[in-house]
Amino acid sequence: MKISVSRLGALVEATFEAAGCGGEESRAVAAGLVDANLTGHDSHGVARVPRYIGWLQSGEVEAGRTIDVVSDHGSLAVVDGNYGFGATVGREAVAFGIEKARDLGVAIVALRHAGHLGRIGQWAEMALSSGLVSLHIVNVAGSTLVAPFGGVERRFSTAPIAFGFPVPDAPPIVLDFATSAVAEGKVLVAANGGKPLPPATLIEADGELSADPDTLYGRGGAIRAMGDHKGSGLALMCELLAGALTGSGCSGPAPQRFANGMVSIYMSPEMFGSQASLARDTRDFVDWMRATRPAVEGGQVLLPGDPERTIRAERERDGIPLSADIWSSLVEAAKLVGVDPAHIQP
Numbered sequence: 001m002k003i004s005v006s007r008l009g010a011l012v013e014a015t016f017e018a019a020g021c022g023g024e025e026s027r028a029v030a031a032g033l034v035d036a037n038l039t040g041h042d043s044h045g046v047a048r049v050p051r052y053i054g055w056l057q058s059g060e061v062e063a064g065r066t067i068d069v070v071s072d073h074g075s076l077a078v079v080d081g082n083y084g085f086g087a088t089v090g091r092e093a094v095a096f097g098i099e100k101a102r103d104l105g106v107a108i109v110a111l112r113h114a115g116h117l118g119r120i121g122q123w124a125e126m127a128l129s130s131g132l133v134s135l136h137i138v139n140v141a142g143s144t145l146v147a148p149f150g151g152v153e154r155r156f157s158t159a160p161i162a163f164g165f166p167v168p169d170a171p172p173i174v175l176d177f178a179t180s181a182v183a184e185g186k187v188l189v190a191a192n193g194g195k196p197l198p199p200a201t202l203i204e205a206d207g208e209l210s211a212d213p214d215t216l217y218g219r220g221g222a223i224r225a226m227g228d229h230k231g232s233g234l235a236l237m238c239e240l241l242a243g244a245l246t247g248s249g250c251s252g253p254a255p256q257r258f259a260n261g262m263v264s265i266y267m268s269p270e271m272f273g274s275q276a277s278l279a280r281d282t283r284d285f286v287d288w289m290r291a292t293r294p295a296v297e298g299g300q301v302l303l304p305g306d307p308e309r310t311i312r313a314e315r316e317r318d319g320i321p322l323s324a325d326i327w328s329s330l331v332e333a334a335k336l337v338g339v340d341p342a343h344i345q346p
């Protein structure tokens, strides 16, 4: 089935409001999840509603939280998300960094103890809407799923990283990915009969490589880091920067409360060299990349951010595709918190 963006957003918003979130907070959480579906990252979209409601009910995530500024040294600040929803405390932290970078030219904001920050590219897009270059390095305390290169035991989170770079008179570059070979949501999708995993993305406890979701969910295996030792090194740095440096906490052997940590660096391109040469170099380079001869007949070289823009245009026009299972899980979550059945129509 397909459902319009507004109808899906209204159902999700009503679900969070009935579960105890404020109106603005519910709108922000719903908008973040629907936006992930709009960009094609269904693993970070409304499929997460039941998990978010469970976290709210167990106290893992708390409604109505705002950030506290822990320290502020001008261009460097640390803020605490107080285990509020990532959609709200993440937005506040990013707005804080944007404001600083617009004043100072550069800003680093370390966010600790945020609820799930969702699709990290959304934060790079928010900085881009103020004309800023940005980099966001993230870890996930309480979610240890990925084995370091050469090992078979889970040590890292799927630790994502995102960059945004404006391109004058053209769409921006938005690079946004988990440092694991696949995001966990994709293993979950495969486990539920959806798109199979690429070969050798998981590793069994005995070291054998696998693409069988049971490796992760049934046999104590792990997701592999992307790019062998290089991706494993990147995940390690994400844990140190976003977990240790922010004070949010790295993954570890003891049970931990779920939290995203995020170090964000914002740069105003206006503070770098000549605006004319920056615009020309950026455009020339992007054009040169796009003009690469494709590897396959009729193929096309895409740049980061292109696939999300294409899917967004399709889904805004045609609606968001949802499997029957995801729709049932949304209806169940809505009923659980007492949403008026009038909202529950496909």
Ligand code: NAD
Binding pocket: 041, 044, 116, 117, 118, 119, 120, 121, 138, 139, 140, 158, 159, 160, 161, 162, 174, 175, 176, 177, 178, 179, 182, 183, 184, 186, 260, 301, 302, 303, 304, 305, 306, 307, 308
């Ligand atoms: P992915 O493997 O789908 O890669 C996405 C990136 O690659 C995007 O920048 C996209 O524009 C680019 N891309 C895709 N196809 C391309 C092509 N053909 N040519 C050029 N560029 C292309 O992403 P993923 O690793 O599965 O991550 C999915 C999402 O999960 C991300 O939004 C990430 O932020 C999110 N995530 C969040 C958390 C969290 O704790 N909040 C944890 C892990 C992942």
